[in-house]
Amino acid sequence: MQKKVFRFSNSSVEYYFDGKISQEKRITDGAKTVFVTDENVFAAHGKHFKNKEVIVLKAGEEFKVQATVDSVIEQLIAKEADRKTVLVGVGGGVVTDITGYVASVYMRGIRFGFVPTTLLAMVDASIGGKNGIDVGVFKNMVGIIRQPAFLLFDSSLLQTLPDNEWRNGFAEIIKHASIKDAGMFKELEQNGVGYYQKKKKDLDRLIRRNALLKTKVVQKDEFESGDRKLLNFGHTLGHALENQYRLSHGQAISIGMAYASSLSSEISGFKNKERVIALLQQYGLPTSLDFDKGKVIEVLKMDKKKMKESINFILLEKIGRAFIKEVSIQQLYENL
Numbered sequence: 391m392q393k394k395v396f397r398f399s400n401s402s403v404e405y406y407f408d409g410k411i412s413q414e415k416r417i418t419d420g421a422k423t424v425f426v427t428d429e430n431v432f433a434a435h436g437k438h439f440k441n442k443e444v445i446v447l448k449a450g451e452e453f454k455v456q457a458t459v460d461s462v463i464e465q466l467i468a469k470e471a472d473r474k475t476v477l478v479g480v481g482g483g484v485v486t487d488i489t490g491y492v493a494s495v496y497m498r499g500i501r502f503g504f505v506p507t508t509l510l511a512m513v514d515a516s517i518g519g520k521n522g523i524d525v526g527v528f529k530n531m532v533g534i535i536r537q538p539a540f541l542l543f544d545s546s547l548l549q550t551l552p553d554n555e556w557r558n559g560f561a562e563i564i565k566h567a568s569i570k571d572a573g574m575f576k577e578l579e580q581n582g583v584g585y586y587q588k589k590k591k592d593l594d595r596l597i598r599r600n601a602l603l604k605t606k607v608v609q610k611d612e613f614e615s616g617d618r619k620l621l622n623f624g625h626t627l628g629h630a631l632e633n634q635y636r637l638s639h640g641q642a643i644s645i646g647m648a649y650a651s652s653l654s655s656e657i658s659g660f661k662n663k664e665r666v667i668a669l670l671q672q673y674g675l676p677t678s679l680d681f682d683k684g685k686v687i688e689v690l691k692m693d694k695k696k697m698k699e700s701i702n703f704i705l706l707e708k709i710g711r712a713f714i715k716e717v718s719i720q721q722l723y724e725n726l
């Protein structure tokens with residue numbers, strides 16, 4: 391297990407790479423710990439929760455809502471969790487988003503950490519301190535930015551992860567490569583999901599590279615006034631599609647990235663749209679969808695409850711370099 395500490399504006403976060411979930415006790419240092427997980431992770435990794443205080447959530451994005459937050463709070467009260475209790479989210483992005491949110495409001499904020507168990511959560515969702523829930527069709531409408539105390543990376547947990555969830559994780563990895571890391575983009579072009587499933591060393595290296603890439607972006611711009619926005623590549627359209635069409639997050643942003651790449655070639659002469667689309671397909675991700683344009687535009691305009699005539703879109707200048715551009719609703723409509 392290798393420890394690295396990263397400073398953010400209000401706190402520092404301990405990252406434990408190449409760790410084992412069983413080492414969590416060393417990190418929480420004897421404090422009263424309550425684990426939050428979901429029923430799939432609990433079923434697959436139950437042995438790690440033996441004799442522990444654990445709150446098991448129903449699995450899935452549809453449970454990333456206020457009702458689940460209320461239920462976790464009630465269970466914390468029943469378990470007599472106090473200000474010294476540490477909340478540890480063991481799961482995918484849904485579990486980490488909810489755990490961070492509850493821990494941020496319970497008794498005005500208690501310590502929390504994450505053991506991400508999906509590839510997506512390891513390279514993205516667990517990092518950066520955004521915590522929150524969905525409201526209706528609006529993704530991540532309510533939440534807070536607060537950093538966890540620690541992140542523990544144990545890639546052996548991925549052995550039980552279904553293949554479609556591996557592909558979802560690669561959607562965020564391809565996003566990182568597209569906006570910030572042309573070298574990683576080339577590496578990904580040479581491999582595939584099956585390769586990383588077999589080569590643990592290369593997988594660990596890829597997870598670390600992505601975790602560090604996101605961390606660096608967030609450190610420079612924690613509250614998203616500039617560079618952090620680039621991480622939304624593929625997400626503007628992706629989020630508008632995600633809940634309406636029951637796509638997974640990875641599938642939705644993959645379609646969003648394919649679309650944003652096309653828009654990039656239309657608007658800014660980006661020359662490698664085919665390479666982005668081919669890479670997404672190589673990792674088993676969808677790159678198009680027959681959707682209701684009018685309905686999606688409505689959701690885009692209403693994002694975060696603001697009716698807009700134009701939207702800030704993340705476009706690619708070249709592979710490894712992205713920029714923000716204001717695009718009119720009209721222009722979007724024509725290119726959908």
Ligand SMILES: NC(=O)c1ccc[n+]([C@@H]2O[C@H](COP(=O)([O-])OP(=O)(O)OC[C@H]3O[C@@H](n4cnc5c(N)ncnc54)[C@H](O)[C@@H]3O)[C@@H](O)[C@H]2O)c1
Pocket residue numbers: 428429430431434449450451454481482483484485487507508510511514515516517518519520521529530547548549550551552555558639
């Ligand atoms: N906070 C952020 O910055 C941020 C960034 C990206 C995504 N997210 C959020 O993350 C969520 C998506 O995360 P996700 O893809 O991890 O989804 P998820 O948490 O729903 O996990 C996906 C599925 O895998 C199962 N699972 C998890 N770990 C497993 C394991 N080791 N073995 C077997 N099954 C396992 C889960 O039960 C679930 O069914 C979305 O809500 C998204 O908004 C947040």
Ligand SMILES: [Zn+2]
Pocket residue numbers: 514562625639643
């Ligand atoms: Zn995402």
